[in-house]
Amino acid sequence: MIPRLKPALSWKEIWAAFAFWRKVTVQDFEYTFAKTLGSQYALAFPYGRTGLMFAIHALGIKDKEIICPAYTCVVVAHAIVLSGNIPVFVDSKRDSFNMDFELVNQAINENTGAIIATSIFGEAVDCDAVKKIQLDYPKIKIIQDCAHSFGAKWNDSFVQKVGDCAIYGLNISKIMTSIFGGMVTMDDEDLYLHLKQLRDTELSWIAQIHPLHKTKSHMYLKQYFLKKCGNITKSLKYLCYLLAVWVGFNRYIYGFLNSLERLGLLNRFVKYYDENKIDMPLDYLNNMTKIQARVGIVQCEKYQKIIEHRQKIAAIYFEGLKNTSDIILPPNNAGDTFSHFVVRMKNADAFIKHCRQQGIQLGALIDYHIPSMPTYKKHQYYSHQLSETWPGNVVNLPVHLGVSEVDAEKIIKLFQLDS
């Protein structure tokens, strides 16, 4: 069975996770991450969304509108709301999954505080459009969402070099992983020092119980417990999780457990948010552990190899599928890094089922549309009526290190038999 996603984990990460004697700190991971991604500074957070909340805070944005894509991960909208701001959604461009900057320009008003520039699925965001907004509206902050786009480049330069800061997600479904986790990168020293100070006050083990979880007493207790013993509990939990993931994603075991997905087990591993509730995971203010830092550093060493592999497999798909009727291929720009290779087609469900019977699991991300969700229905949405038609009509072809060139050819054949 070829799984739809597979973290690039080997014995090296497992060894690193258990190497308690190594004097590696979270700060070392931050340093390595920044260097690998070509940024001046990086700050680690428990989740990408926590990093986003803190970045918004550090940029001084409060009670403002924050423009973000309609077709993105819903936790981005949650983080905006929970930071005390209002998300304003913008549809995608016609030939792309990324947000349409013409619509962004329509959405801008005097209450706009920031724009989340997302390179969704690893498709580099149009940095010329971003720069133009910076020129026209110097007060509006730009936060790059690079959770899907480690290393994506626009005109040969990393996308995150444009804008105030960038956020990354590091859970096991991302291009690189530190089990869970997030990073914020930036080049500005003042912003770095300010964000670091905010984080170090709010994320210490004996910090105040966060207001978000004050309402329910059992949650309060749980949160309190997490704060007190957070590091030990979290470290043990993450070690077990890492082992389970490593074993579970083995090609043979995954096939043996091929019902994983149908039992909803895979989603339990990679989906840790509720689409219908605006909230955060309970441990969203718990510091990143040293275990995660050690795993993350090994991943940084593999970064180049991971990206190149994804680009290579994507190129095979583009070539092999270019004449296939009834499907729409994703954009193909030189700097894209393909966190997902997303094909649009009718009856995606039936095709996914057919492929699973052939031993290939395809994904269906992103299978929702934020402004259509009950919690966000009342929010402003600048639309071409485009991205609302995508859920249910997209399939993700695997591009991870577990997919060989032969596998990719096999997957291409599945399309040809089908059409």
Ligand SMILES: *Cc1c(COP(=O)(O)O)cnc(C)c1O
């Ligand atoms: C995963 C993801 C995030 C946030 O990362 P978490 O670590 O899950 O909070 C942000 N934006 C996008 C587009 C993502 O896919």
